[in-house]
Amino acid sequence: MRAGVTLRSYASRYWEIYNKISGDNERVVASTFRMGLPEDSELRESLTKKPSEGMWQLMGRIEEYKRLEDDRLQSKSKAPMMNRPRQTGFPFRPRGGLTIQKPTAQMGEVNVTFEEPVHRILDWIKHEPYFRWPNKMGGDPSRRNQNLYCIYHQDKGHTIEQCQVLKDHLGQLVKVGHLKDFVLDPGDRVVG
Incomplete structure (x- = not known):
């Protein structure tokens, strides 16, 4: 996760790549996600102190921190995020092909x-x-x-x-x- 990149963007790219890779080791998935976060990230600290027990728990924790980040960004901009529903899902799919085409x-x-x-x-x-x-x-x-x-x-x-x-x-x-x-x-x- 590069400087200036939001957790939402990082997580989206991570799940996109995850969906392209074969294998099904949830520990590796959680570990690689955590290691991609900045060292001073609150989510990285949380995942280090208390590792997730499964994929869905990891996604739930990420979602909590994305909402926190959204709230902080909204407070900084002082402009409401218009027409934005509460974020509850992830671009994660169980194993299967991901096809990207020119829409x-x-x-x-x-x-x-x-x-x-x-x-x-x-x-x-x-x-x-x-x-x-x-x-x-x-x-x-x-x-x-x-x-x-x-x-x-x-x-x-x-x-x-x-x-x-x-x-x-x-x-x-x-x-x-x-x-x-x-x-x-x-x-x-x-x-x-």
Whole structure:
């Protein structure tokens, strides 16, 4: 975790990498997460004093410290984090393939291709005043795929790359001119 990087961002990147690596040793997962934290981190100190007993306990502890960090950041900026629901989930999935593709958002009859995966765009814009978090997903949660997690919805059922609600929101933001820096110029597209 580099200086200036939030715990939320570090944890998101960590789970993304974790999902790509095979193996299932929870001790190694907890240890490598802890070792990636700065030495003066309160979470690192907490995990050193009282190691987590399992993956879900580790994720719960990380979530507590992310909320604490969010509160501190909000207090420093003195600007409310608009439309932000309470964070309760993690971009963690039990073993399985993680596919990242160049997302395309529909805007009328025009397709927009982003230069970055949607999870990176989300990380960069989630605190912007024009960004909005979604409503809770509808339907019976037990009928959703419990092995897939959407960072945007902060719920299980699909991946962020499959999230049509996020793609629609990003498409709307492109349409009004907020995400010009993230859109791939049609002339730059690789055909193949």
